[in-house]
Amino acid sequence: MVKDIKKLEKIAQQLRIEIIKMITNAGSGHPAGSLGIADVMTALYFNVMKHDPKKPKWNKRDRLILSNGHVCPARYAAMAYAGYFPKKELMNLRKFGSKLQGHPSYTDFPAIESSSGPLGLNLSIAIGQALALKMDKNPATVYCVTSDGDHNEGNTWEAIMFAGNRKINNLINIIDRNHIQLSGKTKNIMPLEPLKEKYLAFNWSVIVINGNKISEIIKACERAKKIKKPVAIIANIIPGRGVSFMEGKSEWHGKAPKKEQAEQALKQLTR
Amino acid sequence: MKEKNTSTREGFGEAIFEIAKKKKDLIVLTADLRESTKVDKFAKKYPSRFIECGVAEQNMIGLAAGLALAGKTAVTTSFGVFTPGRTLDQIKINVCYNDVDVKIVATHCGINVGKDGATHQALTDIAVMRTMPNMTVISPCDFIEAKKATKAILGMKGPCYLRLGRAKMRIVTKEKDRFEIGKANVLMKGKDATIIATGYMVEKALKAAFLLKKDKIHASVINCHTIKPLDKKTIIEYAKKTKAIVTAEEHEVNGGLGGAIAELLSNNFPVPIEFIAVKDKFGQSGTIDELYKHYELDENSITKAVKNCIKRK
Ligand SMILES: Cc1ncc(C[n+]2csc(CCOP(=O)(O)OP(=O)(O)O)c2C)c(N)n1
Ligand SMILES: [Mg+2]
Numbered sequence: 228m229v230k231d232i233k234k235l236e237k238i239a240q241q242l243r244i245e246i247i248k249m250i251t252n253a254g255s256g257h258p259a260g261s262l263g264i265a266d267v268m269t270a271l272y273f274n275v276m277k278h279d280p281k282k283p284k285w286n287k288r289d290r291l292i293l294s295n296g297h298v299c300p301a302r303y304a305a306m307a308y309a310g311y312f313p314k315k316e317l318m319n320l321r322k323f324g325s326k327l328q329g330h331p332s333y334t335d336f337p338a339i340e341s342s343s344g345p346l347g348l349n350l351s352i353a354i355g356q357a358l359a360l361k362m363d364k365n366p367a368t369v370y371c372v373t374s375d376g377d378h379n380e381g382n383t384w385e386a387i388m389f390a391g392n393r394k395i396n397n398l399i400n401i402i403d404r405n406h407i408q409l410s411g412k413t414k415n416i417m418p419l420e421p422l423k424e425k426y427l428a429f430n431w432s433v434i435v436i437n438g439n440k441i442s443e444i445i446k447a448c449e450r451a452k453k454i455k456k457p458v459a460i461i462a463n464i465i466p467g468r469g470v471s472f473m474e475g476k477s478e479w480h481g482k483a484p485k486k487e488q489a490e491q492a493l494k495q496l497t498r
Numbered sequence: 499m500k501e502k503n504t505s506t507r508e509g510f511g512e513a514i515f516e517i518a519k520k521k522k523d524l525i526v527l528t529a530d531l532r533e534s535t536k537v538d539k540f541a542k543k544y545p546s547r548f549i550e551c552g553v554a555e556q557n558m559i560g561l562a563a564g565l566a567l568a569g570k571t572a573v574t575t576s577f578g579v580f581t582p583g584r585t586l587d588q589i590k591i592n593v594c595y596n597d598v599d600v601k602i603v604a605t606h607c608g609i610n611v612g613k614d615g616a617t618h619q620a621l622t623d624i625a626v627m628r629t630m631p632n633m634t635v636i637s638p639c640d641f642i643e644a645k646k647a648t649k650a651i652l653g654m655k656g657p658c659y660l661r662l663g664r665a666k667m668r669i670v671t672k673e674k675d676r677f678e679i680g681k682a683n684v685l686m687k688g689k690d691a692t693i694i695a696t697g698y699m700v701e702k703a704l705k706a707a708f709l710l711k712k713d714k715i716h717a718s719v720i721n722c723h724t725i726k727p728l729d730k731k732t733i734i735e736y737a738k739k740t741k742a743i744v745t746a747e748e749h750e751v752n753g754g755l756g757g758a759i760a761e762l763l764s765n766n767f768p769v770p771i772e773f774i775a776v777k778d779k780f781g782q783s784g785t786i787d788e789l790y791k792h793y794e795l796d797e798n799s800i801t802k803a804v805k806n807c808i809k810r811k
Contacts, residue, residue, distance in 0.1 A: 253613060254613070255612075255613050255614070256613075296617065321613040321614075321615070321783045322783065322784070323782070323783065323784030323785065323788040323789070323792070324782075324784075325783065328615040328616070328782060328783045329613045329614040329615035329618070329783040330614060330615050330616075330617040330618065332615065332616060332782070335782075342616075342617065343617070344614075344615070344617030344618060345579060345580065345583070345584070345617055346553050347553070376530065376553045377553075379529075379530070379552035379553035379554045380553055380554055381554060381556055381557065408530055408552075408553065409530045409531065409533075409534075409553075410530050410531070410532055410533060410550075416530055416550055416552055417530070417550075417551075417552025417553070417554070
């Protein structure tokens with residue numbers, strides 16, 4: 228476990244560099260969301276979660292369910308840096324035969340816990356796992372990452388209603404609230420506000436943080452674990468974080484940078 | 499007209515934009531995919547007839563059925579993995595059981611989605627859609643045919659499914675070719691076997707037929723753009739003429755075009771059939787050519803199937 232926040236920030240920056248290289252090399256992918264969630268992935272894999280890269284199926288591990296599967300480059304990079312597989316394999320992203328599929332594939336890569344990509348499906352999976360852990364008296368926590376887009380889907384709200392009713396307290400839903408989706412800003416496509424109040428009305432506890440501040444992410448997770456209800460951490464995030472021309476831009480939701488753009492991005496990230 | 503290689507989704511986008519001017523009761527809906535499904539131009543020009551639903555496909559189909567019950571023609575747009583993917587009940591009950599004028603347009607169908615991988619490659623949509631009473635299922639093979647198909651479904655009343663691809667594909671039909679729903683187009687005539695293809699597999703079927711000529715095998719090629727209702731007359735006629743059928747589709751082997759043709763022929767004129775389709779497998783990431791080859795959807799797989807089928811006569 229890495230405690231030094233400066234060190235964690237360095238890792239997150241390293242992940243961003245990998246994300247740009249991976250997506251550029253693949254020629255397609257989702258840079259804005261991936262860059263934005265890099266701090267959350269760093270906090271989870273290097274500080275918050277109990278896990279063992281050498282034993283990915285260790286029974287007492289905390290689980291991470293990624294619902295907005297399209298930001299998987301950030302998770303893949305974090306897992307490579309944590310020691311799940313060699314870093315050089317990151318360049319196989321989206322390649323034929325690779326375990327690093329364009330959207331996460333559980334059968335190709337079981338350490339990612341569940342396949343995802345179609346939005347709105349995986350909060351239910353996370354709750355199902357949390358229920359099973361409780362039945363087995365397993366003390367592990369289930370972390371779920373969901374996005375703005377996930378919250379457009381009815382299935383997500385069915386899951387929220389269920390977890391609130393059943394007081395699923397070993398579940399933490401970290402919301403990648405980056406305020407963009409595929410075709411524009413969320414406030415112009417499908418506004419979610421007041422999001423906090425919605426969760427409260429469904430009997431959840433809510434913590435609002437700056438999701439690009441690793442110290443805040445860690446603190447929120449520690450607090451959340453002690454709460455006797457399901458907890459939503461609304462992580463306000465800057466999409467495209469670290470690359471000036473991508474920050475806040477839905478245009479970078481789902482396209483790879485061209486060679487010169489990638490060079491410019493890498494220059495900014497290595498500064 | 500556009501350049502030589504372009505996608506069926508672009509054909510739809512152009513046609514819907516053209517039709518909108520005259521057809522005032524036309525409403526277009528999308529679920530956060532206006533650009534990918536090529537209705538962005540329509541959305542800009544006709545904002546009052548465009549409905550952005552957010553990433554909520556089930557609600558979108560329900561809204562469309564409601565609009566249609568109130569007299570509109572509603573066109574929904576998303577990827578094939580989401581509509582029909584997650585909206586089966588809405589399509590079955592809201593749209594088909596009510597028998598209303600909703601056109602479900604799905605892009606990113608088949609394996610040609612490429613690098614996004616299995617979750618985004620619709621391979622079960624034909625099977626699902628052709629089990630629905632009242633539903634018409636159309637799968638055009640190129641840009642030109644996609645334009646005609648769009649106009650044709652908007653020229654009829656009732657539920658329709660239009661299956662489109664993401665990738666650019668060579669144009670194999672001509673502007674002057676006839677397009678009629680439920681009437682298959684015979685593209686090549688040969689006595690030894692018949693390849694019945696749909697969507698982007700039509701191009702592969704034509705390539706295969708030319709390759710087969712080198713081995714002195716003469717195959718007929720039929721473009722089966724309408725999967726439901728099937729053109730029974732033409733298909734039975736060619737089963738009788740050639741006594742060997744190879745079906746080709748970018749779809750699961752279970753329940754697709756091949757299944758529909760097997761059902762038809764087993765009732766009417768049984769002949770050996772070989773199926774070019776994905777064989778009970780999920781897709782995956784890769785370039786289009788890698789995937790066509792891996793899942794045996796390329797022209798060489800078709801020529802092999804034709805030869806096998808002829809041996810079984
Ligand atoms: C059910 C479903 N419908 C549509 C899509 C296509 N899609 C992929 S990402 C996306 C927008 C998602 O918004 P968000 O998750 O907030 O994305 P980001 O912040 O990364 O831009 C859409 C509509 C999908 N993946 N799943
Ligand atoms: Mg977002």
